[in-house]
Amino acid sequence: xxxxxxxxxxxxxxxxxxxxxxxxxxxxxxxxxxxxxxxxxxxxxxxxxxxxxxxxxxxxxxxxxxxxxxxxxxxxxxxxxxxxxxxxxxxxxxxxxxxxxxxxxxxxxxxxxxxxxxxxxxxxxxxxx
Numbered sequence: 001x002x003x004x005x006x007x008x009x010x011x012x013x014x015x016x017x018x019x020x021x022x023x024x025x026x027x028x029x030x031x032x033x034x035x036x037x038x039x040x041x042x043x044x045x046x047x048x049x050x051x052x053x054x055x056x057x058x059x060x061x062x063x064x065x066x067x068x069x070x071x072x073x074x075x076x077x078x079x080x081x082x083x084x085x086x087x088x089x090x091x092x093x094x095x096x097x098x099x100x101x102x103x104x105x106x107x108x109x110x111x112x113x114x115x116x117x118x119x120x121x122x123x124x125x126x127x128x129x
Contacts, residue, residue, distance in 0.1 A: 002026050007085035015077050015122060018063055030082050031106045037075045038108055046072040046112050076116035079103050080123035099124045 004027050005019075012019035024030040040053045051067035066074060083099035096117055103109040117123055 003089050004030070004085045007088045008081045011081040011084045011124075012077060015081075017066060017074065017077050019081070020063070023059065024078070024081075027082070027086060030078070030085075031108070034075065034078050034082060034106070034108050037071065037078060038110060041071050041075055041112075042110065044071075046070070048072075050074050072112055072116055073120065076113060076120065077123045079108050079113065080117060082106075082108075084124055096121070096124065 001021070002025065005021060005025050008024050008030060009019045009021075012024075023033045036058060037053065040056055040058065041048060044052060044056070048071045049067065050063050050069050050071050053071050054063060054067065063074075079102075080099050083102040086102060087098055096114075099117060100109065100114060103113060
């Protein structure tokens, strides 16, 4: 298991969300998966559910546990978790600016993303234990 995936999975689990290793096992795989998910949200709108994304073709059998959840929240969590995992792997901390910069660098930024992250800072802020 890569350090990236360890941190990614830890962040997603803290949010109560699944993070299948076959979709997010390393940084590049996670970015590719996020780009696919963003594409579905772009195509079907921010009200699309994870169930509808699975029906449209995402390889997300392990996402069935959250299938009624809004896809934009799940995608925001994925993008935030990518930033958290990359930040922790490289430097140890992540801010909203880090998440948005990382999303921009990887062509994942969308107009709805800042709003989701502002409403749900738990997506990218690590909880102290």
